[in-house]
Amino acid sequence: MKEGTDLVNEQVISVWVRDPRIQKNDFWHAYIDYEICLHTDSVCFTKKISCVRRRFSEFVWLRQKLQANSMLMVQLPGLPPKNPFFSMNNAQQISERMKGLQKFLEKILNNPLLLSDSCLHLFLQSQLSVSKIEACAAGRTHYSVAQAVQCCGHRRFKFDVDSQTDVSMSCDSDSDSSECRDAEPQMNDLATNKAESTDSLDFMGTSQEENLSCSSGST
Template sequence: MMNSMLDSLSKTEFISICVQDPRLIKDDLWHTHVDYEICLHTNSMCFRKKSSCVRRRYSEFVWLRHSLEQNALIIELPKLPPWNPFFSARNMEQVSQRMKGLQEFLEIVLQVPLLLSDSRLHLFLQSDLSITRIERCALGKTRYTVAEAIQRSSCGYISRLEYKTSCDSDCESSSSSGLGLSVDTSLPPPL
């Protein structure tokens, strides 16, 4: 009896998603944004990698929702946390609320079987590709497949492939700050 319960429990599919570790990025002297780490752990056959972590910003979530909405017209997609014109990347309460809303959005999306078939969702969650490259890859307009992009993104293989044809880089350097946010220090601090 106990063994059959453990067997059925171990065969149950799960998808665990966590949005965490907000990081403050300096775009230029006057502008900053926050990106978040998305960690996915699963035993689901839908996913190529069983464990992955990528970084995405709010505007990329907006793109993802729009893309999924176009692909699944009959499904009511969950809402993202609302865009706030007064959002401050340095206000930890606002950052925390947004992070929680982004996680809830992904948790609901990952429960919809139709959405799990969208390659853009998989590339968003499990590759380091920019949104432009995700679109190109999903349309078959890259030198690599969706599966290759997912499998090899964390080791830099795709970046090396793309570097041959483009100087555009998706990589960002970061260092830790004492504010609970990591800060990209590749640009000088604002005056």
């Protein structure tokens, strides 16, 4: 029994939040999303390498959902504080938020109780919208959690027809989306301000990221 416990303790779950990008809904409305890359050898995950994109408001939803699902048995770590003056033109603010989101996920993934939550797995390893995540985790979809995870990255993934964000999340709750018009050039500043943790992902070449996509016949 002790050997089994040691084996679990030796399993590694590494997560990185990187590559912030501005996504435009229209000329006046936009938001920033971030790439979440996960590498693991943990038995808790059927997919060992994955990359998805999520926005700040989806992290807020995840924390609320995990707190509710855990029946208050777990004190969840906090997210980066909301900033009413958050600007898409401010590379430092974006970098600080990105680091805070990574710390949040690192703490979440260190909790064995939370690792059993299907919403967490779908958040990290599928590109389903939050409404579809809730439906899938509750068994209200014609596809399973495992199918949604395995098909993540497939461009024609029919399960994810609404993976563009929900209407309720049309802009980040603490940012002024009207600033997006001139924001894209400012994102280049982040190239010199990336967190050190993202450097460890350099070994992931384009060919490896392509391997994340499953074939249409995957189950």
